[in-house]
Amino acid sequence: MLGAVQGYRKFLAVRPNEVAAHSNLGVLLSEKLAARLSGADGVRLDALTGLDWIAFPRSNSPAWYDELAAILRTRGIDVGPADRGEQFPTASVAFAAVSSGNAFALAPRHWAHPVPHAVVWCPLADRPVVRSTWAVWPASSRRRDVARLIAAFEQPSQKCH
DSSP: OHHHHHTTGGGBSSOTTOOSEEEEEEEEEEHHHHHHHOBTTBBOGGGGTTSEEOOOOGGGOHHHHHHHHHHHHHTTOOOOOTTGGGGOOSHHHHHHHHHTTSEEEEEESSOSSOOOTTEEEEEBSSSOEEEEEOOOOBTTOOOHHHHHHHHHHHSOOOOOO
C-alpha cells in the first residue's frame, strides 16, 4: 500500500513512513484445533500448513491480500487461488468454515464481529502479522473532520475487555 502512496508525496500531509494505527493479527481456529496447535505463546504460522486459509476477497484490498498470501506462502501454507475469498461473503460463512476444524482465518483480537463459541482467537507465536492503517489526505486540506480523525489516532487506545 505504501508503494501506491509514495508516488503522491507532494500531496500528502503525513510522512510516507508514518503509521496512523496498527494491530497484530492472530488466528481464528476451531476450539479443538486451537487446543491441539496452541503453545504457551500461541500458534505458529507453520502449524497451519495443510489447513485452508479463509481469506477475504482479493478485490477488497489487493495489496493487503498479496502481502498476507506472501507471508503465508513463506511458511509453507497453500493459499489457493486468488478468488478463494469470494466463497466467504459474510463473517458467518467464514466462521462456519473455521469451526469445521479444517480451516483458519487471520483477524485482530478485538474484531468487529462476535466470535461464536466454537471458534477461538489465538495469538501468533512467531513474528506477528501486522495490519497497518495509513492516514492520507491532501496536504492543502483544511477540513476539521480530517483533523479530528487524525487526532483520534494520536490518542492512547483504550483496551477492550
